[in-house]
Amino acid sequence: MECVVGIDVGGTTMKGGLVRDGSVLHAERRPTPRAEGPGAVIAAISAFVADLAAPRGELRPTAVGLAVPGLVTPTHAVFSAAFGWRDVPAEAFADVPLPVVLGHDVRSAGAAELAYGAARAEPNVLFLPIGTGIAGAMALDGALYGGAAGWAGQIGHIPVHPDGLPCGCGQRGCLAAYASASAIAARCGETSAAAVVSRTDQEARQVWDEAVDALALALATYTLLLDPALVVIGGGLAQAGEALVGPLRARLAARLAFRRPPGVEVSALGTQAGLLGAALLATRATA
Numbered sequence: 282m283e284c285v286v287g288i289d290v291g292g293t294t295m296k297g298g299l300v301r302d303g304s305v306l307h308a309e310r311r312p313t314p315r316a317e318g319p320g321a322v323i324a325a326i327s328a329f330v331a332d333l334a335a336p337r338g339e340l341r342p343t344a345v346g347l348a349v350p351g352l353v354t355p356t357h358a359v360f361s362a363a364f365g366w367r368d369v370p371a372e373a374f375a376d377v378p379l380p381v382v383l384g385h386d387v388r389s390a391g392a393a394e395l396a397y398g399a400a401r402a403e404p405n406v407l408f409l410p411i412g413t414g415i416a417g418a419m420a421l422d423g424a425l426y427g428g429a430a431g432w433a434g435q436i437g438h439i440p441v442h443p444d445g446l447p448c449g450c451g452q453r454g455c456l457a458a459y460a461s462a463s464a465i466a467a468r469c470g471e472t473s474a475a476a477v478v479s480r481t482d483q484e485a486r487q488v489w490d491e492a493v494d495a496l497a498l499a500l501a502t503y504t505l506l507l508d509p510a511l512v513v514i515g516g517g518l519a520q521a522g523e524a525l526v527g528p529l530r531a532r533l534a535a536r537l538a539f540r541r542p543p544g545v546e547v548s549a550l551g552t553q554a555g556l557l558g559a560a561l562l563a564t565r566a567t568a
Contacts, residue, residue, distance in 0.1 A: 285563035286333045286345040286379075289386060289555030290326060292363055292413040296552070297329050299340055300560035303397045305553060306340060309333070319365040323373055330375040344380045346562030347371070348389035348555050350414075352431045355382050355566070359431075362450070363414075382566040387434060388425050389558030390515060390550075391418025395425075397557060398549040399513045407500075407509040407543075409436065410516030410554070413463045415456055419507055436503060437461065441495040459495040462518045478521050493525070497532035504533075504543055515548035522547060 284306055288297040292315060298308035311329055314321040326347065334342050351361025358369040375381045391400075391408035400406040404423035409415065415437030419426045427433050437457035438450050445454030446464075458464050462474040468488045469477045477485050500512060514526060526545050534542045548554055 282339050282341065283343050284340050285560050285567075286330065286342045287348070287556050287558070287560030287563060288326065288329055288333070288346070289348045289390070289559050290322075290350070291386070291555070292350070295326065295329055296556045297333050298556050298560070299333060299337065299342060300557060300564075303557060305556065307333075307337060308553075308556065315364065322364050323366075323369065326374045327376060330377055330381070334375070334377040334379055342379060344382065344563035344567045345375055345377065346382050346384065346389075346559040346564070346566070347374055348384050348386040348559035348562065350386045350416075353383050353385045354431070355384070355562075358383060380563070380567055382562045384559065384562040385418075385427070385431065386555055386558075387416040388418040388427065389562055390554035391420065391425055391558070392561050393550055393554045393557035394418075394513055394515070394548060395420055395423070396561060398554065399546050400511060403511045405507075405509050406511045406513060407503060407507070408513045408515060408548075408554075409500075410548075411460065411462055411514065411518035412516035413461065415461050417503070419509065421507070436499055439499045439502060441498045456495050456499045460492040460499075460518075462516065465489065465492050465518075474518055475520065478524055493528050493532060496529055497536055500529075500533050500543075500545075501536035504537060509543045511544045511546065513546055513548050515550070515554050517552070519547045519551070 284299045284301040295311045299306045350363045352359040358366045371381045394400040394408045408418040417434040417436040438455045440454045442454035446458040448455035448458040465474040530545045
């Protein structure tokens with residue numbers, strides 16, 4: 282049975298698997314050795330690709346899709362601040378006799394949401410995964426928009442508090458410094474945002490409230506510029522469910538006095554969105 286390899290490369294974990302027609306037939310996770318440097322991450326990806334690209338029972342992979350962060354073309358990882366990459370060709374990530382296609386991690390996951398998830402009936406939607414960082418994938422009339430040079434969707438670096446908390450990008454007051462899952466956890470001395478959500482003390486409540494407020498402000502700006510009908514929240518923070526989207530809907534509406542807000546929903550694909558999006562890259566490249 283023919284299938285494709287999809288690998289979603291995250292800052293801490295790589296999610297990979299074999300996919301056919303939107304169904305995950307086999308899935309694995311491996312750590313991303315980010316602390317060991319750019320070369321170690323490339324080597325880890327290459328080893329993962331080699332293992333998944335080998336025939337497995339009756340499954341026969343025909344192509345490989347890699348979803349990675351940064352500025353990406355189908356053939357090169359042009360730049361990634363997360364991993365320190367500059368102009369890395371697709372061939373460096375995979376020593377296999379199969380076509381290998383690169384794609385932007387968030388836009389690839391957004392493509393999966395459009396094809397299989399909460400956005401499949403809506404042509405104008407913002408997919409917003411919130412994890413280690415925050416970035417968005419905007420679909421306009423059903424087509425994902427990458428911008429003039431591929432940098433579109435960097436909503437995590439919209440300044441929500443000028444001269445506020447420092448951000449890893451070098452700016453201050455960015456949305457990601459307040460509302461990313463990693464920032465929420467770090468501000469409360471926890472290892473996960475889920476631990477913050479479960480707490481009832483004043484410190485945790487204040488950090489959570491500031492995160493939701495920052496998200497509402499950034500989404501109001503996004504809404505007024507691009508007018509999405511729907512915002513789909515993905516990534517690890519989406520697991521907070523109604524504790525996140527309930528107050529977020531209300532605060533977003535309060536910041537849009539003269540118009541109705543877009544709908545806000547949690548991703549239907551959950552943590553598999555990136556893997557399915559990576560597989561779509563491979564499927565569409567060989568269609």
